[in-house]
Amino acid sequence: xxxxxxxxxxxxxxxxxxxxxxxxxxxxxxxxxxxxxxxxxxxxxxxxxxxxxxxxxxxxxxxxxxxxxxxxxxxxxxxxxxxxxxxxxxxxxxxxxxxxxxxxxxxxxxxxxxxxxxxxxxxxxxxxxxxxxxxxxxxxxxxxxxxxxxxxxxxxxxxxxxxxxxxxxxxxxxxxxxxxxxxxxxxxxxxxxxxxxxxxxxxxxxxxxxxxxxxxxxxxxxxxxxxxxxxxxxxxxxxxxxxxxxxxxxxxxxxxxxxxxxxxxxxxxxxxxxxxxxxxxxxxxxxxxxxxxxx
Amino acid sequence: xxxxxxxxxxxxxxxxxxxxxxxxxxxxxxxxxxxxxxxxxxxxxxxxxxxxxxxxxxxxxxxxxxxxxxxxxxxxxxxxxxxxxxxxxxxxxxxxxxxxxxxxxxxxxxxxxxxxxxxxxxxxxxxxxxxxxxxxxxxxxxxxxxxxxxxxxxxxxxxxxxxxxxxxxxxxxxxxxxxxxxxxxxxxxxxxxxxxxxxxxxxxxxxxxxxxxxxxxxxxxxxxxxxxxxxxxxxxxxxxxx
Numbered sequence: 001x002x003x004x005x006x007x008x009x010x011x012x013x014x015x016x017x018x019x020x021x022x023x024x025x026x027x028x029x030x031x032x033x034x035x036x037x038x039x040x041x042x043x044x045x046x047x048x049x050x051x052x053x054x055x056x057x058x059x060x061x062x063x064x065x066x067x068x069x070x071x072x073x074x075x076x077x078x079x080x081x082x083x084x085x086x087x088x089x090x091x092x093x094x095x096x097x098x099x100x101x102x103x104x105x106x107x108x109x110x111x112x113x114x115x116x117x118x119x120x121x122x123x124x125x126x127x128x129x130x131x132x133x134x135x136x137x138x139x140x141x142x143x144x145x146x147x148x149x150x151x152x153x154x155x156x157x158x159x160x161x162x163x164x165x166x167x168x169x170x171x172x173x174x175x176x177x178x179x180x181x182x183x184x185x186x187x188x189x190x191x192x193x194x195x196x197x198x199x200x201x202x203x204x205x206x207x208x209x210x211x212x213x214x215x216x217x218x219x220x221x222x223x224x225x226x227x228x229x230x231x232x233x234x235x236x237x238x239x240x241x242x243x244x245x246x247x248x249x250x251x252x253x254x255x256x257x258x259x260x261x262x263x264x265x266x267x268x269x270x271x272x273x274x275x276x277x278x279x280x281x282x283x284x285x286x287x288x289x290x291x292x293x294x295x
Numbered sequence: 296x297x298x299x300x301x302x303x304x305x306x307x308x309x310x311x312x313x314x315x316x317x318x319x320x321x322x323x324x325x326x327x328x329x330x331x332x333x334x335x336x337x338x339x340x341x342x343x344x345x346x347x348x349x350x351x352x353x354x355x356x357x358x359x360x361x362x363x364x365x366x367x368x369x370x371x372x373x374x375x376x377x378x379x380x381x382x383x384x385x386x387x388x389x390x391x392x393x394x395x396x397x398x399x400x401x402x403x404x405x406x407x408x409x410x411x412x413x414x415x416x417x418x419x420x421x422x423x424x425x426x427x428x429x430x431x432x433x434x435x436x437x438x439x440x441x442x443x444x445x446x447x448x449x450x451x452x453x454x455x456x457x458x459x460x461x462x463x464x465x466x467x468x469x470x471x472x473x474x475x476x477x478x479x480x481x482x483x484x485x486x487x488x489x490x491x492x493x494x495x496x497x498x499x500x501x502x503x504x505x506x507x508x509x510x511x512x513x514x515x516x517x518x519x520x521x522x523x524x525x526x527x528x529x530x531x532x533x534x535x536x537x
Contacts, residue, residue, distance in 0.1 A: 089438045089439075089440070090440060091439055094438060095434070095435065095438045097431045099429070101429070101435040103432065103435075103436075103454065104454070105532070118439055119440070146530070146531045148531075148532060
């Protein structure tokens with residue numbers, strides 16, 4: 001099988017690889033036996049590159065993020081940051097979660113300063129840094145609010161500010177805007193693009209929204225299900241900054257959307273077959289059925 | 296207002312009943328005043344309050360770590376979990392005879408009852424609320440480099456605080472109840488014993504006076520200990536999640 005990363009040269013801007021996965025698989029113990037969450041995924045992300053992982057639920061895209069974050073360990077294969085294997089979570093790889101995960105007992109400002117406190121930064125330095133970050137995400141006015149007093153979009157901006165606090169080399173974003181309304185989502189996509197071009201972070205952005213992926217990414221990595229795996233990569237060679245309603249974004253998104261639709265439909269059809277054949281028909285236990293065809 | 300009406304009804308009822316077994320509010324107030332003047336109620340109040348303070352503090356100090364252990368350690372859960380569940384269903388006063396056999400008629404005997412009464416609800420509440428801290432909160436903290444005891448103290452426990460506080464309140468009322476039962480059953484000062492004295496003397500007014508003082512102790516301590524914490528949590532978490 002051809003290594004997808006070698007078939008598609010990395011357009012990393014700063015040069016060098018920031019994150020690489022080499023033949024990474026993850027299996028977990030489930031009640032019905034071992035379940036394969038991710039199969040043989042290889043991916044290289046260049047320093048300063050913005051890569052979107054795109055796929056339906058169960059395609060292992062969040063798993064890849066967790067592996068890179070060090071929150072999960074692969075069953076086989078290696079995850080590298082630069083040349084060093086990832087051995088656990090660290091402030092050089094920050095994560096923005098879907099539910100923002102701001103600490104409810106701390107003000108917005110204290111939330112942003114929390115990782116700086118862990119790094120034993122002095123009070124003055126923390127204050128200066130949190131102000132800078134909150135101004136960058138346009139939340140300075142709200143710095144003394146508690147998370148429950150902020151809207152969903154503001155919470156995600158706050159989470160981005162917190163993630164950037166320790167100046168990580170890599171920013172991992174796990175469907176950060178999935179729970180937001182579409183206007184807020186488009187505004188925040190613009191923010192991500194702006195922050196990315198200002199800070200030159202390596203960003204891995206997980207989404208199931210095709211337009212979001214196409215609008216943001218240098219490269220879209222398409223993922224499939226049963227088991228979760230990388231199907232295909234697509235370089236998005238559109239000029240930046242990209243507008244949310246750019247027709248080129250829309251037409252590229254349509255093409256990719258059709259591929260995903262056929263993948264989802266295939267899975268749905270298999271599930272429907274299971275339901276109709278019932279016991280004695282094609283059992284769900286045959287692992288070969290879960291391979292799926294390559295697209 | 297409601298309280299005033301109830302007191303009036305109480306006064307009227309005792310007037311109609313006209314028996315020393317049902318003293319009116321005036322008689323009870325007089326009894327409290329007398330007890331304060333000669334120091335019996337004050338001493339009993341201070342004795343009970345001091346016991347509560349010691350026993351309840353020890354209950355928190357043992358209950359919270361026990362709850363953390365139950366939530367996070369398989370070994371602790373498997374070894375102590377059934378014991379904690381079993382003990383929770385026994386009213387703690389049932390341990391008094393055993394405690395007296397162990398420690399004699401001492402402070403330790405009564406403290407054991409108070410601690411057992413209060414620590415278990417605190418432990419159970421801590422276990423539940425630590426288990427229900429949203430995983431993303433702890434994962435976020437781990438990606439920032441928080442681990443081990445630091446993660447527990449600066450992230451998990453604060454996140455679990457609303458639930459732990461609920462358990463601490465239940466623990467407080469359990470401590471108060473256990474203490475009163477313990478003091479009623481053996482003579483060693485305190486409000487419970489004063490109740491018993493009132494019964495011995497057939498002094499209904501004194502018995503009711505002590506009950507009023509116990510109610511006051513419960514209300515005042517709760518206001519001092521918990522209402523501020525409640526307000527702080529409501530302000531931070533938002534009212535809907537408390």
